[in-house]
Amino acid sequence: MRVLQLIDSLELGGAERFAVTLANALSSKIELSALCATRKEGGFKESVLNNVEYIFLNKKNRIDINAISRLNKFISKHNIQIIHAHSTSFFLATIIKLLNPKLKIVWHDHFGNSEYLKSRNSTILKLSSLFFYKIIVVNNKLKEWATQKLFCKKVFLMNNFVGTKNVFVKNSALKLHGQYGKRMLCIANLRPQKDHVNLLGAFSIVLKKHPDWTLHLVGKDFKDKYSEMLKQKVSNTNLLVRNVFFYGSVQDVVTVMNQSTIGVLSSKSEGLPISLLEYGFYSLPVIATNVGECNKLIKNKKTGLLVPPKNTDLLASGMLELIKDKKLRNTVAQNLNRVITDSYTEKNNIEYLINLYK
Secondary structure, eight states: OEEEEEEEEOSSSHHHHHHHHHHHHHTTTSSEEEEEEEEEOOGGGGGSOTTSEEEEOOOOSTTOHHHHHHHHHHHHHTTOOEEEEEGGGHHHHHHHHHHOTTOEEEEEEOOSOGGGGGGOOOHHHHHHGGGOSEEEESSHHHHHHHHHHOSOOOEEEOOOOBOSSOOOOOOTTOOOSSOTTOEEEEEOOSOGGGOHHHHHHHHHHHHHHOTTOEEEEESOOOOSHHHHHHHHHHHTOHHHHTTEEEEEOOSOHHHHHHTOSEEEEOOSSOSSOHHHHHHHHTTOOEEEESOTTHHHHOOBTTTBEEEOTTOHHHHHHHHHHHHHOHHHHHHHHHHHHHHHHHHSBHHHHHHHHHHHHO
16 A cells, blocks of 8 residues: 655644654555645654655645646656545645546545534535545544535544654753743644634633743744734733743644643634644643534543633633642543543554555
């Protein structure tokens, strides 16, 4: 079996991380595992194992003849049989399929706004799905949507999982602000879907009782109006300005996790977020909003705390409970870690994927 993971970029994000995770995990399981970044490289390039065949296309536009030609030559050279196309890379995969009819396309839908599927623009995707062999989705809402809207009806649910073969650079120079043992971490790109506004509101309430705690926001900064609004909110709020820190994209997940005390997700919409899996894998106690598939992992007071989305007061109450109750923190962290290691690592899921390819 010879499989290519196709992804638009290797910047630090959930779909990008998962594409690299799959390429690395498959490299010791199948005849050939390859990875193609179409538009941009990024921090995850350093995580690609040496035995993964890699190509970067530097694609400039939707129909870039040079990029299409280079990818087509790469596929011929390495005798690729399956293109595992992640997110919006399905269009390029479809073009390559037209040039190589024997190729199989497995499309992986990582769409994070699964609460807002009705507004999803899907015309080109629907036409491309005529050429899909199978579809992989990350939650049941996406499975239902794909079954109803797309021509390919072979739709399979597969959990996101944590890759144990990813080589994340450990940078000892990366030092989080604040006191050790009093740091709250949120790993989420600065997008409205992640609802940092709710998080900042809740943390303001926390600081009134625990002014020595700090909040650390890790994730891509798109330098847009949302990002500007968040930073302005922090700088204009006395309670937040000395206790909230923005780091942008950080590849060194291990060091960040090891310096943190509580993991938090405040999203309005999710699939099954990679960051939630990583919190559990690195034994952080977690509080998350009940969106997407988060409740598959978080059972309230057992593997973490689960609160409704867009409810600042309840999010703050959950944070305060974890801050005050160290025994609860330890219990839910250990229980979640057990769930992740038992069911959400590559050893539990990679054979399932290989069977899907067949």
